[in-house]
Amino acid sequence: RGAGTGTGSSLTAAGCNRATELCDGGRLIQSRARSSWQRGNSTTVKLVQNGGDNKAVICIEGNIASGKTTCLEYFNKTGNIQVFTEPVHKWRNVRGHNPLALMYQDPERWGITLQTYVQLTMLDRHLSSISSPVRMMERSIFSAKYIFVENLFRSGKMPEVDYAVLSEWFDWITTNICIPVDLIVYLQTSPHTCHERLKQRCREEEKVIPLEYLVSIHQLYEDWLIKRTSFPLPAPVLVIPADHDLQKMLHKYEENREKILAASYH
Ligand SMILES: Nc1ncnc2c1ncn2[C@@H]1O[C@H](COP(=O)(O)OP(=O)(O)O)[C@@H](O)[C@H]1O
Numbered sequence: 001r002g003a004g005t006g007t008g009s010s011l012t013a014a015g016c017n018r019a020t021e022l023c024d025g026g027r028l029i030q031s032r033a034r035s036s037w038q039r040g041n042s043t044t045v046k047l048v049q050n051g052g053d054n055k056a057v058i059c060i061e062g063n064i065a066s067g068k069t070t071c072l073e074y075f076n077k078t079g080n081i082q083v084f085t086e087p088v089h090k091w092r093n094v095r096g097h098n099p100l101a102l103m104y105q106d107p108e109r110w111g112i113t114l115q116t117y118v119q120l121t122m123l124d125r126h127l128s129s130i131s132s133p134v135r136m137m138e139r140s141i142f143s144a145k146y147i148f149v150e151n152l153f154r155s156g157k158m159p160e161v162d163y164a165v166l167s168e169w170f171d172w173i174t175t176n177i178c179i180p181v182d183l184i185v186y187l188q189t190s191p192h193t194c195h196e197r198l199k200q201r202c203r204e205e206e207k208v209i210p211l212e213y214l215v216s217i218h219q220l221y222e223d224w225l226i227k228r229t230s231f232p233l234p235a236p237v238l239v240i241p242a243d244h245d246l247q248k249m250l251h252k253y254e255e256n257r258e259k260i261l262a263a264s265y266h
């Protein structure tokens with residue numbers, strides 16, 4: 001069954017961009033990496049962290065307050081998995097400044113500032129060394145660009161020149177650095193559910209977020225991961241409907257454990 005075609009979870013193939021060759025622990029080194037999904041079947045030279053350590057990379061994706069952190073916390077407690085939540089604390093405090101709050105106050109002025117820093121911190125997360133066989137990350141450098149930068153631009157809140165500069169940075173990074181992802185787990189929620197959970201979480205900077213903002217983010221996620229009409233997929237997608245209460249969600253994570261960890265058997 002195709003992704004997102006109803007209830008239950010589904011796994012559909014999309015490909016991956018794993019690097020091959022070379023090993024020089026802990027440093028970025030140049031490697032001839034096949035990036036067959038994103039670039040046809042061409043062979044490109046890319047920088048590889050840890051010699052392309054062959055650890056599985058699983059990215060948990062979903063709207064704001066969809067339950068990603070809760071999902072990561074569950075897997076953190078129950079498996080030999082290294083979990084990386086989003087570095088939101090950094091986005092709220094870089095040398096005493098809060099670019100997340102600034103962006104919500106005045107997106108036209110501060111969107112580029114936040115998104116440049118998000119891109120850097122996401123890249124850092126992707127490239128950090130781990131000791132476990134599996135890396136599970138909250139979101140990715142891809143969703144930061146394909147969802148959040150795109151949303152700012154399409155809603156008219158990011159000047160074209162800012163979008164162009166961010167896109168140049170993103171294209172350079174993804175062309176020259178190998179960022180493997182083996183599986184995307186999409187926590188599919190309704191924007192309404194996220195709005196309720198967001199209000200309950202009550203993060204100071206997010207109090208200004210209206211339901212319409214979550215609808216736009218939802219639409220971009222659906223276009224990318226379900227309809228597949230917007231941007232390239234860096235990995236196959238497992239869709240988990242996530243509007244259910246916490247107890248049911250934990251049960252669903254357990255039910256899907258094998259499918260999720262199958263990404264590490266490559
Ligand atoms: N299945 C669920 N049902 C109800 N509330 C939930 C559920 N999952 C998470 N929450 C709550 O919703 C809020 C957002 O969850 P969180 O895991 O932080 O989302 P995200 O990391 O995607 O932003 C938190 O207050 C969390 O406790």
Ligand SMILES: Cc1cn([C@H]2C[C@H](O)[C@@H](COP(=O)(O)O)O2)c(=O)[nH]c1=O
Pocket residue numbers: 063064065066068086088100103114115118139143144145148149206
């Ligand atoms: C990746 C990314 C995130 N944000 C914002 C959206 C939210 O306010 C927080 C992340 O919170 P979540 O509960 O983990 O979804 O950061 C952003 O503005 N731009 C981005 O690229």
